[in-house]
Amino acid sequence: MSELRPDLAVIADHVKPGARVLDVGCGDGELMAVLRSRGCDARGIEIDRGNVSAAVGRGLSVIQGDADTDLVNYPDKAFDYAILSQTLQTARAPDKVLEELMRIGRRAFVSFPNFAYWRVRLSLAWGGRMPVTPALPVSWYETQNIHQLTIDDFRAFVRERGITVEQAWFLTGSRRRGAAAANLRAEHAVFLVSR
Amino acid sequence: MSDDSRFGLARSVTLPGPLALDGGARLSPVSIAYETYGTLDAAGTNAILICHALTGDQHVASTHPITGKPGWWTRMVGSGKPIDPARHFIICANVLGSCLGSSGPASIDPATGTPYAMRFPVITIRDMVRAQAMLLDHLGVRMLAAVVGGSMGGMQVLQWAATYPERVLSAVVIASAARHSAQNIAFHEVGRQAIMADPRWRNGDYYAEGDPPASGLAVARMAAHITYLSEAGLTEKFGRRLQARDAKSFGFDADFQIESYLRHQGISFVDRFDANSYLYITRAMDYFDLAEEHGGLLANAFAGSKRTRFCLVSFDTDWLYPTAESRAIVHALNAAGAPVSFVELSSPFGHDAFLLDVPELNRVVDGFLRAGESR
Numbered sequence: 338m339s340e341l342r343p344d345l346a347v348i349a350d351h352v353k354p355g356a357r358v359l360d361v362g363c364g365d366g367e368l369m370a371v372l373r374s375r376g377c378d379a380r381g382i383e384i385d386r387g388n389v390s391a392a393v394g395r396g397l398s399v400i401q402g403d404a405d406t407d408l409v410n411y412p413d414k415a416f417d418y419a420i421l422s423q424t425l426q427t428a429r430a431p432d433k434v435l436e437e438l439m440r441i442g443r444r445a446f447v448s449f450p451n452f453a454y455w456r457v458r459l460s461l462a463w464g465g466r467m468p469v470t471p472a473l474p475v476s477w478y479e480t481q482n483i484h485q486l487t488i489d490d491f492r493a494f495v496r497e498r499g500i501t502v503e504q505a506w507f508l509t510g511s512r513r514r515g516a517a518a519a520n521l522r523a524e525h526a527v528f529l530v531s532r
Numbered sequence: 533m534s535d536d537s538r539f540g541l542a543r544s545v546t547l548p549g550p551l552a553l554d555g556g557a558r559l560s561p562v563s564i565a566y567e568t569y570g571t572l573d574a575a576g577t578n579a580i581l582i583c584h585a586l587t588g589d590q591h592v593a594s595t596h597p598i599t600g601k602p603g604w605w606t607r608m609v610g611s612g613k614p615i616d617p618a619r620h621f622i623i624c625a626n627v628l629g630s631c632l633g634s635s636g637p638a639s640i641d642p643a644t645g646t647p648y649a650m651r652f653p654v655i656t657i658r659d660m661v662r663a664q665a666m667l668l669d670h671l672g673v674r675m676l677a678a679v680v681g682g683s684m685g686g687m688q689v690l691q692w693a694a695t696y697p698e699r700v701l702s703a704v705v706i707a708s709a710a711r712h713s714a715q716n717i718a719f720h721e722v723g724r725q726a727i728m729a730d731p732r733w734r735n736g737d738y739y740a741e742g743d744p745p746a747s748g749l750a751v752a753r754m755a756a757h758i759t760y761l762s763e764a765g766l767t768e769k770f771g772r773r774l775q776a777r778d779a780k781s782f783g784f785d786a787d788f789q790i791e792s793y794l795r796h797q798g799i800s801f802v803d804r805f806d807a808n809s810y811l812y813i814t815r816a817m818d819y820f821d822l823a824e825e826h827g828g829l830l831a832n833a834f835a836g837s838k839r840t841r842f843c844l845v846s847f848d849t850d851w852l853y854p855t856a857e858s859r860a861i862v863h864a865l866n867a868a869g870a871p872v873s874f875v876e877l878s879s880p881f882g883h884d885a886f887l888l889d890v891p892e893l894n895r896v897v898d899g900f901l902r903a904g905e906s907r
Contacts, residue, residue, distance in 0.1 A: 380871065389875040393843065394895045396903020400862050400874040410863040 341367060343511040344422055344448035347527045351446075351504070352377060356417040359441060361404045361434075362424030366392030373397070380416075382407055405429045408437035415441055422448045422527075427481040432494075439500060439532050448527040453487035453520045454509075471510065472524045488520040495530055504529040538671055539568045541594050544633050547666055551628075554819075557653035561642070564667045565633025566590050566625035569609070570617030572673065578905075579673045580615055581664065582624040583681030583688035586756075586813055587805055589632040592624040598804045607889060608680075614898035615680065619905075623671065627688075628663045629655045629812040635663075637808035638739060649808060650736035657684070657820045661691045665699075675699055678901055682706035682886035683853065684813070687820050690833070690861070694822060697836035702904040704897055706845045707886045709857035710830055710864070711821035716852065719759050720814040723752030727807045736808050749807040750798030757797045762849035762882035766790060823864075830864035837865075842872040843900040845893060847885040849878075873900060 341349060345368040352358060355376045360369050363381030365388045372379045381399035383389045392399040400407070404421070405428055419442030421434065426449050428434040438445045450472040451457075460468035467477040475481070486494070488507070495502060507514050507523035514523055538545070542565075549560035567590045572579060582592050582605070589596070593603035593610050609615045615622060626634040629652070637652040644651075668676075679692045679700050686708025693703045709716075727733055730748025738744050758766075770790040774780070777787065786792040826832035834840075842865055846858040855876045865872040877892050879885035886893065 378871075386875060386878065389873075390877065390892050390896050393873040393875055394899035396899050396906070398841070398871040398873050400866075400872060401876055402859075402862070402874075407863070410866040412867060412869065415869060 341371060342422075343508050344506075344525050344527050345371075346511075347506045347508070347513075348420060348422065348446045348448070349375075351529065352418055357415070358418045358420060359411070359416045360420045360422070361408065361438065362421060362427075363392065363397075363399055364388050366395060366397040366399055368420070368422065369397050369399070370395060404434050404437075408434065408441060411437075411441045413440055414443055417444065418442050419445045421445065423450070425449050426484050426486055428484065431484050431486075432498075435494075435498070435500075439530070444503065444529060444531040446527060446529055447491070448525060449486060449491065450482070451488045451520065451523050451526055452485040453489065454524045455521050456524075458521075470524070488523060488526045491526065491528065495528070498532075500530050500532050502528055502530055541567045541569075542597070543567060545667065545670055547670060549666075551659070551663060551666065553653050553659045554656040555654045555659075559628075559635060559653060561635075562628070562663055562666060563633065563635045563639060564625050564628075564663060566623060566667060567592065567594060568671070569593060569622040570620050572621040572671075576672075576674055577677060578619065579621045579623065579668075579676050580678045580680060580901075581668070581676050581692070582609065582615070582622060583664075583679065583685035583692075584624065584627065585681070585683040585685050586817065587753075587801070587810075588685070589630065590624045590626045591632075592622070596804070599800075604887065607887070608894065608897065614894050614901055620677070621673070623668070623673065625664055625667050627660045627684075627813065629660070629809055629816060631806035631809040636806070637736065637812055638806050647737075647739040649739065652808070652812060654819075655812060655816050657687050657691050657816055658695060658825070660816065661688050661695055664688070664692075665696060668699075676701065677904060678702040678704060680704040680706075680897070681708070683708055683883065684817055686853075687817065687822075690822055691820075693837045693840050693842070694826070694833040697834075697838075697840055700837075700840050702841045702843070702901065703837075704843045704845075704900065705858070705861065706893070706897075707847055707850050707853050707883055708844075709853045710823060710833075710861050712818050713857075717818045719756065719852075720818055722755050724811050724814060726751040726755065727811060730807075733807065736811075738807075744802070745807045746799075746802040749802045749805065749810060750795075752807075752810060753801040753805075754794040754798040757794060759852045760882060760884045762851070762880060764849065765880045765882055768880065830860065831867035834865055834868040834870050837868065837870050840870060841900075841904055842870055843896065844872065844874040845886075845896060846874075846876045847879045847882070847890075848876055849880060850883040850885060852883040 360381040369379040389401040457468040506527040507519040508525040550558035686705040727748040730745035733745035775792040823830040846855040
């Protein structure tokens with residue numbers, strides 16, 4: 338098995354074995370496959386047809402669906418964890434998606450690229466151009482990231498909604514870094530939140 | 533097991549019944565024609581039931597006795613295929629109401645000694661499934677590793693999961709729906725009226741004359757066949773091309789290739805299918821509404837299915853059982869907490885895609901079934 342994407346590795350290491358997990362935006366199921374091997378009951382939602390058939394082809398319970406519209410049917414607290422990795426910034430209504438996540442899962446992992454990362458700021462402030470970085474590799478006109486946010490934006494966002502940050506991890510590339518000045522220095526963040 | 537006459541190709545059994553039907557009648561005896569492939573393992577864990585569509589039959593992977601054509605699902609069932617006799621014990625039975633050996637309107641009514649014709653009781657999808665359960669009891673198959681079907685076969689799979697959840701570990705529902713829409717019913721009614729408008733139908737009593745309503749049945753098949761294909765597929769295959777001529781005839785001969793093709797579909801169908809069976813089975817499909825049986829809430833149908841894994845597949849060009857129908861089932865399964873996989877595959881073939889060459893379908897079904905076997 339190839340190495341997990343860094344934010345997924347953080348999540349995989351902190352999901353309790355045997356937990357019930359819903360991975361929203363699960364791609365081809367790489368995280369789900371690892372969780373399954375640790376005894377988790379993992380389910381997934383993915384928008385891309387090719388990814389879905391690849392995931393189902395490897396025996397994972399994945400449905401083709403959209404985080405914006407297909408979460409409403411899950412019962413309250415149906416999962417120990419709801420996971421939204423690199424998907425929040427692609428949602429049409431990120432606030433509603435997060436609310437659904439908090440309803441469906443007892444806890445939620447949310448990971449996203451930090452738009453206040455210094456390289457991004459540099460690109461915008463000095464280059465005057467929308468950033469294209471390893472974490473944000475696609476040009477403005479074709480990016481799926483329609484709701485860019487920063488680490489501080491997320492912190493304020495959950496605080497306003499009475500959601501508690503239980504734990505947070507900050508990454509640059511695959512390297513973990515401390516919380517100090519994370520909003521400037523971290524390329525990615527992973528939050529574990531609950532209400 | 534090989535010398536057990538219950539197993540193998542072209543089998544048939546007549547069970548005493550009675551089978552209590554949804555319509556209130558009791559059917560007795562109940563004949564079921566079926567085939568089995570492969571061998572049931574000692575623990576009884578490798579049985580797969582395949583449910584056929586409206587005009588399908590038990591010859592899922594064996595030569596059809598009338599047409600001489602290969603089985604209708606050899607792309608899915610066979611050596612090296614997702615459903616493989618080397619690994620699985622495969623059962624496929626002709627549905628109740630059909631005409632390839634199972635009890636239907638052409639069967640002899642023991643009360644009169646003549647064919648039932650329209651005196652055969654109206655049946656439902658659930659009645660078909662109950663008859664299959666009787667067959668499995670006869671075969672000594674308690675658990676099904678999987679129930680698999682497309683179109684009307686998918687309806688039976690859903691009905692299996694709802695009616696006998698404790699017997700079904702995995703359910704594969706392809707290009708199907710949990711209820712028949714007004715449009716579905718409308719197309720079926722056109723077919724039935726075509727049959728009944730044929731003077732040879734004789735209110736269903738045509739068996740003694742040996743002169744069935746072939747014209748009406750052929751028209752029914754022609755109309756239905758259009759619904760199995762996509763507009764884009766028809767355009768690509770036929771367009772406006774003329775049939776073996778250089779110019780329009782200014783008459784009503786089959787000028788266009790599509791006309792000739794449809795006429796051929798209609799004419800060849802009547803050789804292998806009974807018109808009354810077509811009436812009864814389309815009626816059963818029209819009556820199908822799984823939510824209605826469960827207080828109007830589809831999720832309730834799956835309340836007992838928490839152990840059953842589901843896999844649903846739809847096709848983007850299928851306008852007869854569109855993706856929205858599969859998605860409604862997925863949402864109900866999510867609400868019921870059942871494990872479910874779902875994908876809409878891309879294919880130019882319309883509803884018929886489930887029978888045709890769609891490699892992604894095989895990959896999805898194979899992965900899903902194997903994951904169930906490794907549990």
